[in-house]
Amino acid sequence: MGGTGVASARYAEVFYSNPALVGVDNQFFSLPLLSFTLYNVNKLVQPGGALDILFTQDDPDRAFDQLVNSIGSGRGDVLSGQMSFGFISGITGLSIDTTLDVHSQGQGGEASTLVLEGNFAFSLAISVPFTVAGQHTFSFGAGAHLVFRGFSIQDMEGPVRVGGFSAGSILGFYDDEDILASVLNGVPVAFGFAIPLDFGFTYDWREVFTFALALRNVNGDYHMQTYSGVNQLYYMLTGGYLGSTPPGQAEQGGSFSFHTPMSLDAGFALRTPDGGLWDWIDVTFAFDVVDIWDLFREGVSAEGFVSRMRTGIELSLMRTFDFRFGLNGGYMSFGFTFDFQIMSIDLTYATLEYGDRVGDKPLDLFSISFRIGLEN
């Protein structure tokens, strides 16, 4: 819904949007939620794009080449996957999230550098609600994440710089098993952890109007260590290795730290009340402004406001078919969810801005999620 969530997040989303919302829906579990996202969709479906070649020319090798060559220059994303286990009961929630992302940087196409990033997070959230005069509910929430993060780097010498391997090097993926070994054993990585904290507040009027504030990512300091390769790190952690080629001698480099900024977000949500027709049709409207501190620090401007604005509307029919439309930083997003009680499938198309200014570098994405579990 346009990236909103400060006042409108539900279920698993609350762990990363606003912990004060944990108690809104007090029955939820997912075992698991799987999500896959492909970026740069527009280029893949263009005439001569990877999908066009794959289906009209039946040439998987060339389609894969074109997939690699469709990577744009500068900072971007290529694909990502996520697996989550979540559980909420009453006012407390637990979540375990694993993500694997492939980022890109550099000149684009085969000359791009692909950066691997993996995250494993264990989250705990709790909210405490107070109801006044039966229809005004104030909730205070707090959440903590134990996050382990690893990403590929250029080398182990000198200042740590994000790096990886050449996109062109994976073009021989079909024929050359050594490529996987060279990535696992030859690309140095950084690995470490952080314990960021989130705090949230909501005011709710009869479950129709909600105003919310969230202070997220407090204490976002990552303490990292460099290693000579993914497998060397894996060997140090588990005693084993990935793939069929054993790594060379494990080498541990220096330690460093980096800071991820905290964010103050605000938002409100409007929902249709329960009863009558509204038992069959639910409509939710949400509006958020994120990074409010940065907005004021940079000087309030129309462009600064638009880039931090999230808004969206959701139409839910019989609580089974959900249709979403939103604006995230001025870019449209669309979503559809088929929720069949113990399982759901979610499709999302959105565009994100990767440039310094609005319009500099929009990158679109398509995401598909599958969940087994219960939302109530």
Add this chain to the structure above:
Amino acid sequence: MRGKLLVSSIIVLCLVTGCSMDSFAFLYDLTSSLKENVFTDVLGSDAGALIADIDDAISAIGPLEYYGGYALGTHVFVPGMEYESSIMPPLAWSILDSLSMASENRVKVEKVTAHLSSRADEDDAALVVSTYGMFDAVVKQLGDEHKAHDVLSRFVRTIDEENVTKRDVVALGTVMYVLSCALECFDEVHVDIDMVAQEFDMGMDEVGTSYIDSIALALGMGKSVARTIGSQWLFQALDGVLMFMRGAM
């Protein structure tokens, strides 16, 4: 195995979304329109500065007429006139700077595209046509007229004075500058038309988008604007010149 899994994932993605072989054009048009930022017109953009730079670059082509021609090593475009100095570097730098400024910005690209597609001033149009004529004459000096025409057609498309756009002015100017720089390396070296043709052919075998992009990026240009301004034929010409220079040195 992993590559196959990736391709399989894409197939599953297509099956789930219901897209078929016939639907890609539709999907492309759809996603292209959905990528637009709805606040673009409200926020505006600084494409005005870019357009001003390009106009400056176009106007910089003026002194060409004053100096009377380009020097190509020992060859001079207009026989009998001496080569003083190239007036093209300022133009080229302006263009490169402008291209870099506009890198990847869709809004700027659209505005610049519209600007460059407009008709050039009468003076500029006449200058382009006369430059084309000078270039034609010099290339013909290099050898056989038929071959010269063949090479020429790869450098510049046929110029019709009635329809010269600002893009023609910039593009021709850029090609001439690169050619001038390249052939300066061959001062006192005999260059014949076969050498030129052969090198151009080598450079034009591959015309894929990524190839052109890589050249644009190597020149410090943003891909989108490089494509917009330069168009494919320009980069083929540039590539031919660059390869010509590399091979001979």
